[in-house]
Amino acid sequence: MVHEWALAEAIVNTVIELASKEEAKGIKSVCIVLGELQTIDEETLKYAINQLRKNTIMNDTEILFEKEKAEFKCLNCGHIWTFDEVKEVINEDIKEAIHFIPEAAHAFIKCPKCGSSDYEIVKGRGVWIKSINILKEVKN
Numbered sequence: 001m002v003h004e005w006a007l008a009e010a011i012v013n014t015v016i017e018l019a020s021k022e023e024a025k026g027i028k029s030v031c032i033v034l035g036e037l038q039t040i041d042e043e044t045l046k047y048a049i050n051q052l053r054k055n056t057i058m059n060d061t062e063i064l065f066e067k068e069k070a071e072f073k074c075l076n077c078g079h080i081w082t083f084d085e086v087k088e089v090i091n092e093d094i095k096e097a098i099h100f101i102p103e104a105a106h107a108f109i110k111c112p113k114c115g116s117s118d119y120e121i122v123k124g125r126g127v128w129i130k131s132i133n134i135l136k137e138v139k140n
Contacts, residue, residue, distance in 0.1 A: 004041055007127055008048030012058060015132055019057055024134035029062040031131045036070040036083055036124040039099040070124025072109070076116035083124065085112050 011032060019027050034040045042065055049063055070083035086109050090098075097104045102125045106117050 004044040005048045007040065008045055008052055011127075011129060012049060012052045012056070014129060015058060015061075016056055018132060019134055022134055023136070024057065025137055026135035027058050027061040028133040028135055029064055029131075030058070030129060030133070031064040031066055033066045033068050033126075033128050033130045035068050035126045037098055037102045037105070037121070038125070038127055039095060040127060066130060068124050071122040072105075072111075072119045073122050074111035074114060074116055074119045076118050077111060077114040079111055079113035080122070081112055086110075 011030070015027060015030055032045075034042060034045075046063060046065070053059060053061065071080060072082075073080045090108065094108045098108070102121055105121065106119070110117050111119055
């Protein structure tokens, strides 16, 4: 839960700073991407953002979340797979380890096609702001 509050603070501060640089009069919407490997509690993050944005330029901003599924590519055989294909071998402790250090996945997950642990994480890492829709003029 502390993790989500820290992310919310970073998101709100970043959006406000960028809006200020653009001399925005308001912010219509913000789209935030949540990578599957981060296992972020969306409701906690949303609540934290809502609390932190009160009495700011973000007060009436629509907050949108987009989830990005994890995707891996084997560097041995070229097979591309999703986290769903290997979830049955992952317990809660392993998910927690991957949450904090996504590269830890290599210790627990193998390519479902050839068994190699030599792969790259192509998608599903991190949390980022995908878009900010600012208003340049105040509506009357």
